[in-house]
Amino acid sequence: MTKSTKKKASAPKKKKSEPTKEKADFIGFTIEGQLVKAMPGWTILDTARHYGFHIPTLCYHEALKPVGACRLCMVEVRQNGAARLMASCFSYPQEGMEILLNSERVQNGRRWLMEMLLAACPASPEIQKMAREFGVASTRFTAEDPMEECLRCGLCIRVCEEIVGAKAISFGSRGVTKHVATPYMVPNDACVSCGSCVAVCPTLAAQTRLDKFRGDLAQRMAHGHQAPHAPQAHSAPF
Amino acid sequence: MAQVALRTQEFRIGSPADLADYQQQILSERDPNRPVLIVCHGTGCLANGSPKVADALRQAIARAGLDAQVVPEIKITGCHGFCSRGPLVILQPSGLFYQLVKPGDAEEIVQTTLIEGNPVDRLLYVEPRTGEHIVHDHEIPFYKHQQRIVLKNIGKIDPTDIRDTIAVGGYQALAKALSTMSPDEVIDAVEQSGLRGRGGGGFPSGRKWRIAADNLRKNPGPMYIVGNGDEGDPGAFMDRTIMEGDPHAVLEGMILGAYAMGATQGFIYVRMEYPVAVRHLQIALEQARSLGLLGTNIMDSGFDFDIQINRGAGAFVCGEETALIASLEGRIGEPVPRPPYPAEKGLWDRPTIINNVETWANVPLIIDKGADWFAGIGVPHSTGTKIFSLVGKVNNIGLVEVPMGIPLSRIVDEIGGGVPGQDEFKAVQTGGPSGGMIPYALKDTPVDFDSLTKVGSMMGSGGMIVMDQRDCVVDVARYFLRFLEEESCGKCLPCRLGLKAMQEFLDRFSKGQGTPEDIVELQSLGQAIKDFSLCALGGTAPNPVLTTINYFRDEYEAHLAQQTCPAGVCKDLITYSIDPELCNGCGVCRRICPQGCISGEKKQLHTIDSNLCIRCGMCFDECPVDAVIVQ
Numbered sequence: 001m002t003k004s005t006k007k008k009a010s011a012p013k014k015k016k017s018e019p020t021k022e023k024a025d026f027i028g029f030t031i032e033g034q035l036v037k038a039m040p041g042w043t044i045l046d047t048a049r050h051y052g053f054h055i056p057t058l059c060y061h062e063a064l065k066p067v068g069a070c071r072l073c074m075v076e077v078r079q080n081g082a083a084r085l086m087a088s089c090f091s092y093p094q095e096g097m098e099i100l101l102n103s104e105r106v107q108n109g110r111r112w113l114m115e116m117l118l119a120a121c122p123a124s125p126e127i128q129k130m131a132r133e134f135g136v137a138s139t140r141f142t143a144e145d146p147m148e149e150c151l152r153c154g155l156c157i158r159v160c161e162e163i164v165g166a167k168a169i170s171f172g173s174r175g176v177t178k179h180v181a182t183p184y185m186v187p188n189d190a191c192v193s194c195g196s197c198v199a200v201c202p203t204l205a206a207q208t209r210l211d212k213f214r215g216d217l218a219q220r221m222a223h224g225h226q227a228p229h230a231p232q233a234h235s236a237p238f
Numbered sequence: 239m240a241q242v243a244l245r246t247q248e249f250r251i252g253s254p255a256d257l258a259d260y261q262q263q264i265l266s267e268r269d270p271n272r273p274v275l276i277v278c279h280g281t282g283c284l285a286n287g288s289p290k291v292a293d294a295l296r297q298a299i300a301r302a303g304l305d306a307q308v309v310p311e312i313k314i315t316g317c318h319g320f321c322s323r324g325p326l327v328i329l330q331p332s333g334l335f336y337q338l339v340k341p342g343d344a345e346e347i348v349q350t351t352l353i354e355g356n357p358v359d360r361l362l363y364v365e366p367r368t369g370e371h372i373v374h375d376h377e378i379p380f381y382k383h384q385q386r387i388v389l390k391n392i393g394k395i396d397p398t399d400i401r402d403t404i405a406v407g408g409y410q411a412l413a414k415a416l417s418t419m420s421p422d423e424v425i426d427a428v429e430q431s432g433l434r435g436r437g438g439g440g441f442p443s444g445r446k447w448r449i450a451a452d453n454l455r456k457n458p459g460p461m462y463i464v465g466n467g468d469e470g471d472p473g474a475f476m477d478r479t480i481m482e483g484d485p486h487a488v489l490e491g492m493i494l495g496a497y498a499m500g501a502t503q504g505f506i507y508v509r510m511e512y513p514v515a516v517r518h519l520q521i522a523l524e525q526a527r528s529l530g531l532l533g534t535n536i537m538d539s540g541f542d543f544d545i546q547i548n549r550g551a552g553a554f555v556c557g558e559e560t561a562l563i564a565s566l567e568g569r570i571g572e573p574v575p576r577p578p579y580p581a582e583k584g585l586w587d588r589p590t591i592i593n594n595v596e597t598w599a600n601v602p603l604i605i606d607k608g609a610d611w612f613a614g615i616g617v618p619h620s621t622g623t624k625i626f627s628l629v630g631k632v633n634n635i636g637l638v639e640v641p642m643g644i645p646l647s648r649i650v651d652e653i654g655g656g657v658p659g660q661d662e663f664k665a666v667q668t669g670g671p672s673g674g675m676i677p678y679a680l681k682d683t684p685v686d687f688d689s690l691t692k693v694g695s696m697m698g699s700g701g702m703i704v705m706d707q708r709d710c711v712v713d714v715a716r717y718f719l720r721f722l723e724e725e726s727c728g729k730c731l732p733c734r735l736g737l738k739a740m741q742e743f744l745d746r747f748s749k750g751q752g753t754p755e756d757i758v759e760l761q762s763l764g765q766a767i768k769d770f771s772l773c774a775l776g777g778t779a780p781n782p783v784l785t786t787i788n789y790f791r792d793e794y795e796a797h798l799a800q801q802t803c804p805a806g807v808c809k810d811l812i813t814y815s816i817d818p819e820l821c822n823g824c825g826v827c828r829r830i831c832p833q834g835c836i837s838g839e840k841k842q843l844h845t846i847d848s849n850l851c852i853r854c855g856m857c858f859d860e861c862p863v864d865a866v867i868v869q
Binding site: 067068069070071072074085087090091105109111113115116117119120140141142151171173174175176177178 | 575723724725729731736738739766770
């Protein structure tokens with residue numbers, strides 16, 4: 001992994017609006033020893049990305065509320081003589097914090113996460129590429145399904161709920177058997193086939209599942225006015 | 239248990255004087271010298287048939303045709319804590335203690351004890367080390383070395399009758415607080431007492447309350463308080479006993495908390511698997527409401543507060559406070575990252591205080607007897623008492639309450655009566671499945687929040703599982719890990735994938751596969767899970783593995799280097815054989831072997847076919863001359 005410590009002067013990618021309040025509202029802290037200033041409401045991740053620091057994420061998307069599920073964005077925070085790890089997507093900076101992006105504890109955790117992800121999503125080239133970035137080439141753990149590429153980050157579910165508003169999919173079951181599913185495991189007419197889930201999915205797992213999500217097109221076009229088992233249009237009357 | 243109908247429907251307690259009058263009235267209706275036969279109806283005794291014992295006693299008393307003066311009252315109470323000896327029958331006021339009572343013993347108890355006035359010898363507790371028969375409950379070592387303050391009423395009162403609670407001084411603390419203390423003074427008292435959360439984290443309760451009260455002042459509106467009774471640790475039943483045996487202590491504590499912080503609505507979150515606790519709490523709520531101790535205008539002080547019971551649907555992780563809030567709101571019971579802490583933004587984004595029911599049950603004691611009295615119990619920074627459920631390889635299994643800071647060995651040896659058949663325990667797992675194992679070498683560790691954390695374990699909610707030389711640390715660590723893997727909500731990757739990965743390591747170890755470097759790798763993985771997990775379930779889950787590697791590394795190495803399981807548990811590494819010197823050819827092993835793989839003629843040496851043997855260990859357990867060897 002490359003340690004990017006130089007500030008990218010041009011074109012910050014943040015969507016956040018430019019400061020309108022006076023300067024006292026900035027929160028000053030350091031990332032990798034560099035003094036940075038965060039706007040009120042910015043998380044540590046927002047600030048780091050604004051300044052061009054690379055923090056890996058899988059379950060984070062700018063348009064969605066952070067949930068802190070993938071834990072790849074963990075950073076080490078030193079404050080008042082104590083060090084602790086925090087999920088940067090979810091944590092807000094405080095004045096005087098020292099943030100380390102690649103401390104030993106952070107690297108140790110990320111390496112293990114990538115090794116476990118290689119076994120959890122063996123079919124995903126994206127995960128393999130990411131793992132190589134962290135120097136993890138192979139895994140010692142058993143892959144239960146060699147075709148699996150979904151890591152249960154929940155981005156597809158959140159975009160469907162928060163942005164599209166369709167709520168067509170959710171998590172089924174829990175714990176190690178948790179998976180993305182529609183109600184009763186049947187294609188769901190609430191799906192509007194917008195493809196947002198495919199667009200946000202970090203591993204293209206949503207693409208292979210899309211046909212399991214979306215229900216009958218004719219049903220969707222009728223906006224629920226038709227009976228569930230109404231005759232199909234092409235079954236021509238005699 | 240039949241619900242006792244209240245004759246007080248029209249009566250409301252409107253002042254401390256009313257409460258004192260009512261207490262006097264209840265006490266004056268009772269004859270302190272009248273014998274009371276207490277039959278324990280805790281869940282353990284219920285399972286052992288205590289309702290049948292109570293019925294048999296009632297019938298036996300009716301048949302005996304006793305004088306009206308000496309007819310004993312039969313009282314149904316919550317758990318006495320000595321669960322391995324249930325059903326228990328205790329004759330008050332003398333405290334005559336009978337254990338393992340069967341319905342068939344009722345006649346003899348009535349005849350010998352009630353009519354002739356002598357104890358029934360065969361039902362008395364026998365001290366296992368001295369063989370001495372002990373007559374009274376307070377002389378039994380299990381009770382003698384405890385300091386019961388939270389549990390003091392449990393086993394004395396009928397939890398379904400509020401009059402019993404009031405007779406022993408229930409709701410006095412509430413009356414005192416409402417009439418003489420301001421809300422801030424209540425918080426001050428809890429802060430000064432040093433009370434720390436009994437559910438696991440050990441956060442100072444007073445400080446938490448102060449934060450919530452301040453937040454409410456800044457942001458006026460509703461505020462909620464929650465009693466966390468979602469006790470899910472294997473082998474733990476402290477909260478259940480409190481809710482079943484003294485529900486009013488929990489209610490009074492919560493009402494006091496609500497008064498101190500300005501909450502208007504409370505919830506008690508009880509797990510679905512505790513139906514008796516739910517029933518007793520419901521009865522207690524109704525009775526408290528009917529007396530004006532709960533609901534609108536409590537004790538005519540103008541303070542409104544009510545409590546609702548919510549049942550958990552069986553997820554261990556819902557004991558975690560943010561997951562509990564999600565569950566109460568009707569969402570999936572998954573933790574969310576903190577901060578914001580619930581004291582700032584909890585239920586429906588309002589300030590919320592969640593305390594374990596044991597913590598709430600401590601609050602009335604602090605208000606009633608004073609913060610200094612409470613702070614005088616235990617050790618600095620860990621004040622008061624703690625209830626532990628003492629289980630595993632120990633003679634006296636049950637619920638014990640001891641002052642904080644007591645050495646671990648005193649709990650196991652003096653109260654628990656030591657390990658059956660062995661001089662010393664091998665390790666004690668404290669803090670439930672996510673706690674750690676404390677080896678015998680650290681037997682003098684004081685049991686308080688900070689000392690337990692220092693040795694790599696934790697107080698947790700108070701489970702205490704004793705292990706002996708026949709318990710393999712690799713196997714035990716595997717067991718706890720499997721439990722937590724099943725109970726992981728699956729939200730964050732380190733917990734969902736990591737616990738499975740750790741288990742893969744341990745599975746290999748239990749088969750003798752792996753290298754010493756793998757042990758180091760496992761430690762590194764455990765540390766990564768601790769560092770990266772979202773909530774405390776994942777953050778503490780590696781503890782059993784990490785502490786056992788720390789304290790029993792030689793045992794891990796024996797699995798890998800010598801391919802043996804020193805405790806004789808891991809099935810792939812052991813073989814059963816029969817010692818030709820000791821075998822007397824009785825044939826017990828041959829008859830019980832489920833595989834039929836033991837052969838031998840009567841009175842001749844028997845042999846085990848290890849190709850067929852499934853290492854179930856039945857022959858080992860049953861052999862009358864201990865001729866079966868595990869290697």
